[in-house]
Amino acid sequence: DVKVTQSSRYLVKRTGEKVFLECVQDMDHENMFWYRQDPGLGLRLIYFSYDVKMKEKGDIPEGYSVSREKKERFSLILESASTNQTSMYLCASSLHGPNSPLHFGNGTRLTVT
Amino acid sequence: AQSVTQLDSHVSVSEGTPVLLRCNYSSSYSPSLFWYVQHPNKGLQLLLKYTSAATLVKGINGFEAEFKKSETSFHLTKPSAHMSDAAEYFCVVSEDLSGGYNKLIFGAGTRLAVHP
Numbered sequence: 001d002v003k004v005t006q007s008s009r010y011l012v013k014r015t016g017e018k019v020f021l022e023c024v025q026d027m028d029h030e031n032m033f034w035y036r037q038d039p040g041l042g043l044r045l046i047y048f049s050y051d052v053k054m055k056e057k058g059d060i061p062e063g064y065s066v067s068r069e070k071k072e073r074f075s076l077i078l079e080s081a082s083t084n085q086t087s088m089y090l091c092a093s094s095l096h097g098p099n100s101p102l103h104f105g106n107g108t109r110l111t112v113t
Numbered sequence: 114a115q116s117v118t119q120l121d122s123h124v125s126v127s128e129g130t131p132v133l134l135r136c137n138y139s140s141s142y143s144p145s146l147f148w149y150v151q152h153p154n155k156g157l158q159l160l161l162k163y164t165s166a167a168t169l170v171k172g173i174n175g176f177e178a179e180f181k182k183s184e185t186s187f188h189l190t191k192p193s194a195h196m197s198d199a200a201e202y203f204c205v206v207s208e209d210l211s212g213g214y215n216k217l218i219f220g221a222g223t224r225l226a227v228h229p
Contacts, residue, residue, distance in 0.1 A: 004156070035219075040122070042203060042219040043157075058216075090156060099145050099164045099207070102217060104156030 003027070006091050006105040013112050019078040021108050023091030029103070030096045032074035034058075034066060037088040037107070049074055050096070081112045115140045117206045119220035127228050132176075132191040134223045136204030139185060145207035146187045147217070148178055152200045160202070163187060174198070199227045 007022035025032065031050050035043040035058075045058030047066040055066050063085060067075045074093075078085055088109050092102040120135040138144060145164050149157040161172025168180045174197075178189045187204060204220040 040221055042221040044219075045216065048216070092157075097215070099162065100215070101147065101159040101162060102149075102157070104158070106154070106156045 004091055004093055004103050004105040006089075006108050008108050009106065011108055011110045013078075013081050013110065015082060015112060017078075017081050017112075019081050019110065019112075021076040021078075021089055021091075021110070023074045023076070023105055024072050025074075025091075025093040025103070026072065027093065027103070028071065029093035030071075031094045031100070032068065033092045033094075033102065034064075034074065034076045035090045035092065036060070037090055043090065046076065081110075083112050086110060086112045115144065115206050115208045115218055117204050117218055117220040119202075119204050119223050121223050122221065123224050123226070125226040125228065126194045128196055129193050132189070132194045132198065132225065134189040134202050134204075134225065136187045136189065136220060137185050138187060138204070138206045140206060143182075145215070146178075146180065147205040147207070148172065148176070148187075148189050149203045149205060149219075150200050151203065151222075157203065160189070194225075194227045196227050196229070199225055201225070 004025045033048040034046045049055045049068040065077045090107045091105045094100040094102045117138045147162045148160040151157045161170045163170045163180045171177045176191045201222045201224045208216045
């Protein structure tokens with residue numbers, strides 16, 4: 001079974017802090033994704049990566065950056081956390097191809113105070 | 114651009130009665146469609162997917178969905194609800210991007226409650 005592991009389940013940070021969310025997958029998937037989930041809005045794509053050191057902006061990249069130095073690890077970085085970044089963050093991975101399903105981690109609930 | 118609309122934000126059923134979660138999509142070509150389920154405090158799990166083969170797709174836990182191109186719908190059904198089906202369900206359309214990879218576009222979700 002594919003396992004996608006997010007390093008923290010809950011995180012509380014202060015406004016202005018630099019925040020790192022880590023995600024690791026163990027199935028050699030090429031694609032990795034970061035979504036944020038907010039009530040009534042579904043999942044919105046922040047960034048994705050289709051290969052090591054490659055990254056593409058999703059629908060809401062502002063205020064975020066990512067890093068993919070190794071195939072199995074995809075990090076989301078909040079350069080200067082703000083209260084409107086309080087959310088559930090979900091990492092996912094998949095193989096290449098239009099019909100490849102996503103495999104999700106359990107999420108990181110981030111609160112910025 | 115592709116989009117997906119889940120017509121109900123909340124659905125409530127009694128245990129043992131049928132479940133219907135509605136989804137409409139817009140797409141300029143034949144899409145790939147998915148349903149995902151999210152149980153409380155968990156990530157999303159794939160229920161089923163449609164990829165232009167049979168229009169009636171069977172998934173896990175007794176769920177199925179029918180692709181109706183004329184109605185641009187992909188509704189999720191189950192004949193008999195179980196308490197463990199209480200969760201949030203997401204309808205998803207796949208948008209193909211250049212380079213051989215795709216982007217998934219999620220609906221807003223439908224929260225299913227099952228009462229004894």
